[in-house]
Amino acid sequence: MALVEVRHLKKYFEVASGTNHAVDDVSFKIERGHTMGVVGESGCGKSTLGRTIIRLLDATDGQVLLDGEDITHAKGRELRRLREKMSIVFQDPYSSLNPRFCVDETIREPLEEARRFTRAEISQRTEELMDLVGIEDRLRMAYPHEMDGGRRQRVGIARALALRPDFIMCDEPVSALDVSIQAQVLNLLMDLQERFGLTYMFVTHDLSVVRHISDEICVMYLGQLVETAPTKKLFDQPLHPYTKALLSAIPSIDFSKPMRRVQLKGEITSAINPKPGCRFAPRCLYACDCCHEPQQLEEVEPGHFVSCCRVREIN
């Protein structure tokens, strides 16, 4: 059974100019111990999706199942229990740590909040966690501003790990870091996954990172899920026109193969008061009348889902 299952999840926001359909009818599953990469461009709702799943935001409609249990409407004590099973690593290692809390205070806080450990246990676990993520003991009383981005992100990871969650939602955890530091943090995340059997949802806009770390990938465009498939399959054989365009746009370090970019018309529109149908249609080369009907996520091959009415014609 999948650890996390999302069924027809919707999250709408009321904004000045209408309703923002930030997440619109998204369904997928994440197997235990796997990493689901969620990619998409800014404003496609990938962070909102992650926050809705771990209940930092309340869903407008649909269901989120954790270990087979519907957590969409959990409240009070129930929610407290669930929050110990799920945690989050944030994008910005600067703003995600309280500037007035030192490393020790930051890491021990979730343990204190759990209200079931003794002081000695908390201290011991804090020490273990620091060791686990590779923060030197001398930094125990250091404040966030005294550390570099990579170390800060390690502190954020230690905090997320404190209560041994099953599921960690990683919201662009390495995009604010330099390449050399980014590799250190990615390796750490993968080691931890192996060691504790963690399940990740990895939200990012960086396709090479997501390819490196994910088992499966979801591609989102303006709140809609356009394609989901195992990583290798998605990169070898993208089916949705948007996925193709996205993959072709990555500047490759292999310059002997010049970019053969799939041409896109225009710019990203918005998910505010969208028309029914495929939201990518206005930029799509293959758009036709049927694209203005609501699209269904269709299993084209085992495990490879695409939301495009013309997927068979154009491939």
Place this chain on the structure above:
Amino acid sequence: MNETLLTIKNLHVQYTSGGQIVRAVNGVDIELKKGETLGLVGETGAGKTTISKAILRILPDPPAKVTCGEVWLNDVNLFDLPAREMLEVRGNKIAMIFQDPMTALNPTMTVGNQIAEVILQHNDISNKEAMKRAASMLEMVGIPAMRYMEYPHQFSGGMKQRVVIAMALACNPELILADEPTTALDVTIQAQVLEMMINLKQKMNTSMILITHDLGVVAQTCDRVAVIYAGQIVESGTKEEIFNNPLHPYTIGLFGALPKLNDDSKRLSPILGLPPDPTNLPEGCSFNPRCPHAFEDCTVGQTPEMIEVTPGHFVRCILFRKESVHHGISRSQTS
């Protein structure tokens, strides 16, 4: 193509902050030919942006101070120019494209007028003529001229960056300094903007220094590459040389740390440790504390000299010193 446009000689820049001296740029030499694109690659704090601001002489002084060096544009040393003549150079001969398009545009002015203003500042022409030229600049970067009278907030991020580029190109500059011009943009938009920049540059035969941390962008746009570490160029050469045959351990480390699209290995090989503290650079080679090949000679004295390994391919590493070549090879074999 072979005429040299810009020469930077031994540039040193320091910042003073809280009584400490931050050595941001420590002896940078750059030579740029007409029509050529040079990629400046390096991590946060390596001094990339400081170099470009030093060229334009827009470093805030204090705290920044150019302690040494010359910047020659054609036959003129920019550091010797009086401030008034420098105004002529900025925008007219050298234009800069910043990372964040939002802060580079004035939110209360229409985009067309912002471009026209730049043109008017450097050319003795009528308002009408300037507006006409501004409209054609917009068309050139792929924005319909009918949007001339719109304000920056009515444009998306990618469109705004196009406007910024149009402003930079408005006076046919000889040199463009592009500081992470596409970092704030989405992948598909980045591809569009990069493509457009390459085409325009070719059409106008402009030289460009492209500052970025993204090796993919460099691979797709640049002719030559200079890798910067701790305020020094540690390796420079043609793109082909650097990408196919990187020599400096830092350059090799950078490539190793990159998750590759066509590689399925599970673990990345990061560069160990952290970039050095610019107030307290290590002795000898700045990279020695993180270098897998470092030995005693690397940790003493001055930073190593640039060594020309093959014609046009320079590296700042004593492993490639003639007398230590043997030593270097044996070191790298054992590691």
Place this chain on the structure above:
Amino acid sequence: MTEAAAVKAPVKRRKKESMGKQVFRRLLHNPTAMLGIAILVLITLASIFAPLLAPYDPNHMDYANLYARPNAQHLLGCDNLGRDILSRILHGGRYSLSLGVIAAAIGLVLGTFFGCIVGYAGKEVDNIAMRICDIWSSIPAMLLAILIATALGSSFFNTILAMTAGNIPGSIRNTRALVLRERELEYLEAAKAMNCSKMKVIFKHMMPNIISFKIVGTAGNIGHTIMQASGLSFIGLGVPPSTPEWGAMCANARGYFLDHPHMILIPGFVIMLVVLAFNLFGDGLRDAMDPKLKD
């Protein structure tokens, strides 16, 4: 990671110091803040020991010395009724300082408390609370004070009440703005994700990060409050007329400004000095409370 330790070792292992101690130690190293503190301590002590220090009774009228300029007998001169200005300044400090400090402090505490809640609670609460603040602050402070003074009578305590009432909406609004900015930061979301209650998120995580900005604003507010209170005294609704209060002294001297400028300049200068001292102190305190500050 051992190499990393060798590369950059800015932080040494140290014992955690309590926040108060740390702030105090940093204040000691800040000369301008110390100057502010010195002025404040001096004026406060002088006010407390006014009965011992003052050469005359503050209300004693010396008809031989009406409008006297500063001289050996009356160091700071006398006012239109022949009262010794130095004595009145010393005694006045007791009213003016406590009035300014108490009113501003109550405004700080209540404004921060409600501002945090309003800013964090969400759209509806925010909307209602802000409209109330709008209405509240659209009533001129003076009118509000007059209302309170007529309803409850004029006394020192009621003057503080009136001044506080005028301070609160501004303080709430100002706190709310700080909260809205802070809200965007992910560490608050992180706190929520690890099961912190709303109150804990607000008061344990967010408030310590905005309080230093509030304190600086409050320090500046004290002088303003002293001046406003004098306005009340002027129309006879603040502290009782004969009370030696700095603001009232200024108000009283207005009519004689051209002929006898010392009557207004001296209390004016003292108010300015206090405001300056509070500002220096406030700035120093803000810096000392900033965790990013290097020791």
